[in-house]
Amino acid sequence: xxxxxxxxxxxxxxxxxxxxxxxxxxxxxxxxxxxxxxxxxxxxxxxxxxxxxxxxxxxxxxxxxxxxxxxxxxxxxxxxxxxxxxxxxxxxxxxxxxxxxxxxxxxxxxxxxxxxxxxxxxxxxxxxxxxxxxxxxxxxxxxxxxxxxxxxx
Amino acid sequence: xxxxxxxxxxxxxxxxxxxxxxxxxxxxxxxxxxxxxxxxxxxxxxxxxxxxxxxxxxxxxxxxxxxxxxxxxxxxxxxxxxxxxxxxxxxxxxxxxxxxxxxxxxxxxxxxxxxxxxxxxxxxxxxxxxxxxxxxxxxxxxxxxxxxxxxxx
DNA sequence: TAATAAATTTAGGTAAACCTAACATATAAG
DNA sequence: CTTATATGTTAGGTTTACCTAAATTTATTA
Numbered sequence: 415x416x417x418x419x420x421x422x423x424x425x426x427x428x429x430x431x432x433x434x435x436x437x438x439x440x441x442x443x444x445x446x447x448x449x450x451x452x453x454x455x456x457x458x459x460x461x462x463x464x465x466x467x468x469x470x471x472x473x474x475x476x477x478x479x480x481x482x483x484x485x486x487x488x489x490x491x492x493x494x495x496x497x498x499x500x501x502x503x504x505x506x507x508x509x510x511x512x513x514x515x516x517x518x519x520x521x522x523x524x525x526x527x528x529x530x531x532x533x534x535x536x537x538x539x540x541x542x543x544x545x546x547x548x549x550x551x552x553x554x555x556x557x558x559x560x561x562x563x564x565x566x567x
Numbered sequence: 568x569x570x571x572x573x574x575x576x577x578x579x580x581x582x583x584x585x586x587x588x589x590x591x592x593x594x595x596x597x598x599x600x601x602x603x604x605x606x607x608x609x610x611x612x613x614x615x616x617x618x619x620x621x622x623x624x625x626x627x628x629x630x631x632x633x634x635x636x637x638x639x640x641x642x643x644x645x646x647x648x649x650x651x652x653x654x655x656x657x658x659x660x661x662x663x664x665x666x667x668x669x670x671x672x673x674x675x676x677x678x679x680x681x682x683x684x685x686x687x688x689x690x691x692x693x694x695x696x697x698x699x700x701x702x703x704x705x706x707x708x709x710x711x712x713x714x715x716x717x718x719x720x
Numbered sequence: 721t722a723a724t725a726a727a728t729t730t731a732g733g734t735a736a737a738c739c740t741a742a743c744a745t746a747t748a749a750g
Numbered sequence: 751c752t753t754a755t756a757t758g759t760t761a762g763g764t765t766t767a768c769c770t771a772a773a774t775t776t777a778t779t780a
Contacts, residue, residue, distance in 0.1 A: 520676065606769090607768080726776085
């Protein structure tokens with residue numbers, strides 16, 4: 415699997431934004447990255463230089479940025495896990511905006527093993543033949559604190 | 568609910584360690600906190616001064632530390648959520664050590680709403696009359712990628 | 721009780737990630 | 751094609767959380 419240990423959480427966050435912008439426009443520019451991350455342009459420039467050192471972006475002063483192959487692979491796997499987390503929180507009934515924010519926070523701080531188990535768990539509950547009923551039961555429990563069906567086993 | 572927004576993640580982490588040590592020995596001292604958090608004593612002293620400013624600990628130079636009421640209430644709720652997260656990861660099949668580390672990382676970075684939903688979800692799956700069977704099915708799915716029972720609904 | 725050892729604090733320094741203000745380059749408009 | 755505006759970069763500064771080395775205080779023990 416990918417070695418992400420060497421990247422800081424912040425680097426990963428920038429990488430994802432660059433990936434998103436690149437998907438939209440074919441490249442990413444400083445102002446847009448800054449807006450997306452709620453920071454000022456000089457912070458972006460600084461980070462781009464660091465990302466380039468790590469061979470994650472192709473960066474030319476005063477020109478836009480694109481991801482290297484390595485950067486893209488990493489960004490994709492980050493985004494995939496971000497999605498997993500977000501969907502999981504939404505299933506739990508967390509508000510969409512908050513689910514997204516929390517996914518964003520968490521995706522950079524947990525072990526790969528946990529990511530994998532969570533992904534499998536989400537697939538399990540989403541693809542389960544019992545999925546719709548099961549979810550209804552949870553929603554009911556969530557509101558009332560009681561189990562809808564009492565039959566055991 | 569508690570306003571945690573004003574505390575940094577690091578402050579919360581120290582608070583929890585102090586809480587643990589206090590439960591064990593009645594108070595916490597600098598060396599033990601430093602060991603538990605894998606930092607050097609001067610970092611602890613610095614943080615204790617900060618925690619005192621926030622009225623979370625009773626701190627006297629060269630003497631030990633104890634939590635204030637405010638600090639204790641906060642530490643308790645942090646620890647409770649830590650436990651919830653850890654148990655959840657363990658249910659998913661994550662290794663105990665990793666589950667604990669990840670719980671520790673996450674507990675300081677997500678919204679209260681998410682914490683609450685997760686807690687309810689954990690109660691739901693743990694107290695469910697179907698709990699043991701349900702878990703078996705997940706473990707089976709986790710290993711084989713297939714659902715054990717095929718009956719729908 | 722004086723001397724040594726252990727624990728704690730202070731002083732001063734580093735790295736990451738941010739900022740503002742000033743400067744440089746690129747783009748667009750006259 | 752030159753100037754005005756956009757965008758991007760550099761220089762230098764801040765904050766947080768860490769560090770080492772050098773005091774200082776407390777505890778131990780000879």
